[in-house]
Amino acid sequence: MSNAARHWPGVAPAAHQTARDQTTPANSANLRATRAVSAARFCTPPQGPRRDRRPTDDERQKMARALTDAPRPADGQKRSGNYRTGTRNPRVLPLTQIAAETGMRRGELCLVQWQHVDLDAGTLYLPADITKTNTPRTVPLSPVALDVLRNLKRTEDPRIFPVSPGAATQAWDCARKRAGVKDLRLHDLRHAAASSLFELGLNVMEVASITGHKDLRSLKRYTHIDPAHLARKIASIKAQQPTTAPPRRGQKKKPG
Numbered sequence: 001m002s003n004a005a006r007h008w009p010g011v012a013p014a015a016h017q018t019a020r021d022q023t024t025p026a027n028s029a030n031l032r033a034t035r036a037v038s039a040a041r042f043c044t045p046p047q048g049p050r051r052d053r054r055p056t057d058d059e060r061q062k063m064a065r066a067l068t069d070a071p072r073p074a075d076g077q078k079r080s081g082n083y084r085t086g087t088r089n090p091r092v093l094p095l096t097q098i099a100a101e102t103g104m105r106r107g108e109l110c111l112v113q114w115q116h117v118d119l120d121a122g123t124l125y126l127p128a129d130i131t132k133t134n135t136p137r138t139v140p141l142s143p144v145a146l147d148v149l150r151n152l153k154r155t156e157d158p159r160i161f162p163v164s165p166g167a168a169t170q171a172w173d174c175a176r177k178r179a180g181v182k183d184l185r186l187h188d189l190r191h192a193a194a195s196s197l198f199e200l201g202l203n204v205m206e207v208a209s210i211t212g213h214k215d216l217r218s219l220k221r222y223t224h225i226d227p228a229h230l231a232r233k234i235a236s237i238k239a240q241q242p243t244t245a246p247p248r249r250g251q252k253k254k255p256g
Contacts, residue, residue, distance in 0.1 A: 054192045059181050060100075066175035067093040092171040094148045095161045096189060101145040103193030103211040105132055106165045106186060113158045122146060126212075133214050140210065194219065 055063070095109050102124070104112075111130040118125070124145075128136040141149070155162060163171075172186040190211070197207045204216055213219035 053184060053188045054195060055100075055181075055184055055188065059179075059184060062179035062181055063096070063172075063175055063184075064093060066179040067096065067171070089163060089167070089171050091161045091163050092168055092175075094152055095163065095168060096172065096186070097148045098145055098161075099186070099189040100193055101142045101148075102139050103190045103197070104139065105190065105212070106168060107132065108212075109161055110159070110163060110165050110168060112160055114154060114160055115158065117149060117160070119146060119150065131212055133212060135212070135214070137209065137212050 098104065099106070099109055104126070108126055108130055112124065112126060116125040116127070117123075122141045124139045124141055126137050126139060128134050131137065149160070152160065161168075169186050176182075176184055194207055194211050194213075197210060202210075204219065208214075208216060208219055211219065
């Protein structure tokens with residue numbers, strides 16, 4: 001093979017050398033900048049509007065019914081997968097209930113084990129190797145969460161919820177369609193839990209210690225306080241304050 005063929009087909013080595021010599025430091029810098037912009041355009045997701053979605057009480061009830069195990073089908077009816085036709089994975093509903101009470105991530109819920117639960121203390125320990133931030137934390141359990149865990153039957157699987165993250169999301173999406181609920185994601189339960197903790201009066205650091213947020217700005221983005229709840233809270237505070245009539249014009253206020 002000739003030297004010309006080794007370089008560019010149909011181009012003589014001298015021409016190849018001339019084209020290479022035309023590359024200046026300025027051109028190289030421009031090329032690197034163009035490649036960086038192209039990479040960022042493809043790798044960085046667009047920053048859309050902040051998602052503000054919390055399930056209503058009616059939607060929670062609809063989703064619970066859609067995730068509940070259905071009656072056994074009649075003999076001879078077709079069966080599908082590991083569960084009977086018309087039935088639901090019995091672990092998905094309690095998984096979503098714990099997610100709504102604790103704000104745990106989907107991956108954490110699918111990996112946490114029974115050995116990490118302390119029902120007497122009312123806590124759930126998350127080791128560092130199953131958290132997104134590689135930081136262990138202990139999650140306090142609400143009375144609702146404790147009831148859910150106490151009513152769960154243990155299996156040979158050491159995990160509390162022996163289901164994969166993808167299967168949990170798929171089961172949620174299928175149940176959402178059956179329930180007729182629009183635009184409600186499984187991850188929205190984490191947002192709703194953080195908002196509920198704030199509505200209970202917990203401060204930012206307390207909520208972050210429960211949800212596992214390291215970036216407080218991210219925690220603020222995930223928090224959607226219900227305006228109706230704030231209105232009731234303001235009314236309750238106002239009702240507890242003593243009512244004193246303002247002094248009349250020209251009347252001096254009595255010293256306290």
